Amino acid sequence: MISQSRQHTLLEAIGEDPSRKVHIPQGPSYLTNPPGTTFWQAVGSWMFTLDHKRIGVMYLCGVMFAFLLGGIYAGLVRVELWNGTPGFLGESLQQAQNNYNQAFTLHGAIMTFLFIIPSIPAALGNIFLPMMLGAKDVAFPRMNLASFYLWCTGAVFFVATLLTSGLDTGWTFYTPYSTTTSTSVILATLGVFILGFSSIFTGLNFVVTVNTMRPKGMTWFKMPLFLWGIYSTAIIQVLATPVLAITLVLLVCERTLGIGIFDPAKGGDPVLFQHFFWFYSHPAVYIMILPGMAVISEVIPVYSRKHIFGYTFIAYSSVAIALLGFLVWGHHMFTSTESALAAVIFSALTFTVSIPSAIKVFNWLTTMYKGAIHFNAAMCYALAFMFLFTIGGLTGLFLGALSVDIHLHDTYFVVAHFHYVMMGGTLIAFLAGLHHWWPKMFGVMYNEFWARIACLLVFVGFNLTFFPQFILGTQGMPRRYAAYKEEFQFLHQLSTTGYFVLGTGLFLAAAVLIISLFKGKKAPDNPWGAATLEWKCCSPPTHHNFEVQPWTGSPYVYDDFVYDPDAEGYVEVLPDLQRDAKPAEAPAAPATT
């Protein structure tokens, strides 16, 4: 990790006086039960736990299962598209089309509602939000458990959909198709409805936790940026999700009772559904990406050994994205017969969102400037994130520009764009966070070498899968086609090949992490020398995280952490009074060494 000479300098500087190193008391880990617990007691202790970390771990298992399921459906879609003529998913065109439509619908719906939206906030957020606050738990532990079981219930509805007549509406449930198809629309919408409650519960819990449980000394602008990201996300979850719930209730009423709110024959309007739907689902895009950005804001400074650059701009940009995200839903409807005036206004507003996103990228980049960059797996994922998110963000400019969007709308260009943002952004950030926090969560170190190989495969596979789709879209290949014209075949085959490389990378990453649980070396309390509070408890943490309230310093000043070869990790050196008296921000002039 840290250079030998620097280690010596630092250890000499502190005189290797063990009394000056912060002592982290060890206790029974949250993962274990007291000796003598029977199997069923142990199961019960997990099922009914109020410990945010255990709930987070259960969420992690759940969303990973959903991701696997969604990934399998993605594979069915990609393999079917190897040839322009149907074959893999059914012998006749009709069969293949039917199965294909169900495959892409379930891929989209499962990935969106069961994986991306809950992934970072519900799994990583649940575990690390209280710990970053130096707290014992979230504000409402029982509500937290309830939100997990709501998620499970919602997931059961989706699985029920798979077992009944499937779902073929696309994840957007556009009317009037969704009110007329014979597939299990009601089951799926009820599932999403319940998942919405889970999302609201989590968001509400996080808002209250951050508002009320910040420790003494942690003002808003001394909070780690992960908390800013999760907080902004939570606000969107609380405000936008009810709109989705209402929309889906209306959809179910339309299907069962024929109330006619979306049916033109009864004076309704099918485009109204799109307005309702995107009023939730566009902010939901930021529910997906803001936590990803938040993870990256934590990972890059730690592995660059640099204070994050432009803290306030990053913090405000999270809030700005959350607020502006509510104003741009109409850009999904430029071709939907929406009025020209509305289209122009939504286009203009859409561009405003690009600025705070750009600010974040520039700030991460500047954070790396003159740092000492450690290419740990987590950092490799963060760098991959920057690469992919840059492409994803820049291609948003094409779709915001009205006349160009008319051509690209509902083509593979859009498919590529949102996969770069949502998958290249959220999933890669999720993996970065998972690798960063893995030693803290499970108290073990994974194999760095293989984790980096997995990261490389994921990166290469991802670009191979989705970059050709930009070209396909520009050439006019529409979305959601089970069969296509011959001239698109080469690019589709590249894309399908990419899927397998990507899949291999993801399985390798999973294998590396799972093997570490059994064979991994015991993790030190602070293996990366990070300064946020979660690293100030033992790995894995005890049930109550901290014995005493940890000292709250700047989350991005790494000078107090020196590498201790005995512990194979970093130890904190108690700050002396002089440093304590310094302002939170270091002097503007660069220090010379």
Add this chain to the structure above:
Amino acid sequence: MHPAPLLNVFDTPLPLAAFGIDWFRDAASTQAAKVDTLYFWILAICIVFFVLIVGLMIVFMARYAARPGHVEEHTSHHNNALEAAWSIFPGFLTVGIFWFGFLGYLDLRTPPDNAYEIQVVAKKWNWSFVYPSGYIDSNLHVPADRPVKLIMSSDDVLHSLFIPAFRVKMDVVPGRYSKLWFEATTPTESFDEAIEAKDTRGDVNGYDLFCTEYCGEGHSAMIAKVIVHESEAAFEKWLVEADVIELDSSPVELGQKLWLQRGCKQCHSIDGKKGTGPSWQGTFGTEQDMTKGDPIEVDENYIRKSILEPMADIRAGYKGVMPSYKGQIKEAEIAALIWFIKSLKEGEEVPATWEEAGGVPGQETEEEAAEGEAPADEAEPAAEAPAEDAAPAKEPAKAA
């Protein structure tokens, strides 16, 4: 061709051409060049920013990699001037992109007054293009160098009409009319080829026309062609010939053409294979179970009713997804379809000419036309299609 002046900058240097991949399809409308120009300007801006960001990232990765002897330097934690600059400068760029997108969009949304109007009816899963003469085709025929306005409506769910070569797209929404216009610049067909194209669906030489709003099972098969005629005169000539050609062929031949053209083929096979709808092979005269009520014999009445009111009696084992053709199909065409279905059953006698079939249903005879009596839409229904259970079909809506 109408190359916009800025486009020339990007005419050739795209590296993809080396791999035999066209970045865009050919631009074949007046708007296309403008859209492409803005596309390539945005692409240029993106490449600059991408190279800047990823380039710096790679430089930093190389220069500041942790290694023995390398120590991080403390630099300032923020720099308001710098941060303000990199917020404001991209802000100006996006305003520029927005502005040009806005101008292009206004152009796409404002059809000229002299535009030629064609009505479009979208249904699962085919397109019907209704020309001012009342003639309906499954491919879109337009004259070159003349603005064309499409007035579009949907019979069932959302569809979206997309012509990549023209860079135009608009959703087709049930319950309202949406508009789309373009001016094609590059003809696709000679006149004879265009006449032949009438018999096939999607397989002719023309620009692709896709449905891009997911509309269910046959979404990816909802493809038609845009055939651009050399001149308005050629187009008018084609329209006249296309409209009468049906009477030159036998009822069965016309039925088969309609099967291809009017979207029947999407769901009804003629070789016995089960599709979204029942196969037509051997089905005539058989008795079939219905989802509701007693079994019904597939006779002229049932076929006619199924075309005009498909939801009335649905064959058991099939979903009720067929759209109604009421008002969009002529009596003669219904008769031709019935003859065609009859011909798919062994042992059924089919007439070789319309005379043998007892005349063209719904078609005014020469004498009647001379007397100016009996308008077509009030003519007696054909013998094969008794009117007792269905009102006479209306003539297709005439475009203004």
